[in-house]
Amino acid sequence: MTMTEKIHSIxxxxxxxxxxxxxxxxxxxxxxxxxxxxxxxxxxxxLAGGLEQSATFAASPMSIQESLRxxxx
Numbered sequence: 001m002t003m004t005e006k007i008h009s010i011x012x013x014x015x016x017x018x019x020x021x022x023x024x025x026x027x028x029x030x031x032x033x034x035x036x037x038x039x040x041x042x043x044x045x046x047l048a049g050g051l052e053q054s055a056t057f058a059a060s061p062m063s064i065q066e067s068l069r070x071x072x073x
Contacts, residue, residue: 001009011022051057057064 011019014022059067
């Protein structure tokens, strides 16, 4: 029995929820086995300063932190 046949045999006995998990895992493995795009990773420093003009982060760091703490109280 080939691996494909074994997988088919086992999967035919699984409930729908387990089949969904099996499909998710198979798709994960498929993505993982694809060759890389050969795009060099963007350095983290390239993201620096991206929120300078953001209205959300326009206040002082201390007031932003205080408002976040108030949200969680």
